Amino acid sequence: MKKWIIPVVIIAAIVIIGFFWAMGIKNGALGKSQAVGSAWGNVETAYQRRNDLIGNLVETVKGAANFEKSTLVEVIEARSKATSVQVNAADATPEQLEAFSRAQANLMGSVNKLIGNVTVEKYPELKANQNFLKLQDELASTENTIQTVRTRYNESVQDYNNYVLRFPNSMFLGEYKEKPYFKSVEGADKPVEVKF
Numbered sequence: 655m656k657k658w659i660i661p662v663v664i665i666a667a668i669v670i671i672g673f674f675w676a677m678g679i680k681n682g683a684l685g686k687s688q689a690v691g692s693a694w695g696n697v698e699t700a701y702q703r704r705n706d707l708i709g710n711l712v713e714t715v716k717g718a719a720n721f722e723k724s725t726l727v728e729v730i731e732a733r734s735k736a737t738s739v740q741v742n743a744a745d746a747t748p749e750q751l752e753a754f755s756r757a758q759a760n761l762m763g764s765v766n767k768l769i770g771n772v773t774v775e776k777y778p779e780l781k782a783n784q785n786f787l788k789l790q791d792e793l794a795s796t797e798n799t800i801q802t803v804r805t806r807y808n809e810s811v812q813d814y815n816n817y818v819l820r821f822p823n824s825m826f827l828g829e830y831k832e833k834p835y836f837k838s839v840e841g842a843d844k845p846v847e848v849k850f
Contacts, residue, residue: 679826686814687744690833693810694743696803697836701758704796708733708765711789715768732764748834755837765793804836811835
């Protein structure tokens with residue numbers, strides 16, 4: 655056997671092993687990126703369900719002839735603003751997620767005002783309306799779902815960021831950027847002030 659064949663075989667083996675190792679890193683990043691996209695899709699689905707429920711809630715409340723119309727208009731406008739803020743998980747920025755969170759928080763503030771007016775004020779026909787009560791329950795359930803999917807999104811982002819930022823993966827994954835976490839809106843860390 656010729657002596658030059660052994661070094662060539664060793665070099666070829668190292669190149670092939672290196673290629674498959676780098677390919678594994680790239681494919682791993684792609685899979686984790688897709689998981690973040692899927693998790694964000696679940697977040698959007700949960701928010702869409704809430705928006706649909708809010709539309710039904712508004713229509714149910716509109717049926718009350720003497721209900722305060724300004725509160726309904728506020729909810730409708732907040733819902734429109736909340737649905738206009740779009741975020742693409744593939745290239746999301748912290749600012750986009752913050753704008754999304756702020757719009758959703760404004761929407762829920764309006765909805766809570768609407769529900770509070772029904773509960774606190776004298777709207778017996780609405781308080782007894784089974785559709786209204788069912789929508790309230792579904793909205794509460796959806797809020798729990800939203801919290802769950804946001805948590806899962808953040809877990810996917812953590813897994814992705816750990817993978818792409820860790821050395822030596824970061825040497826091969828320059829085109830994969832760190833993804834932002836879903837954070838609470840400003841002031842969410844303070845207790846809610848309840849006034850009667």
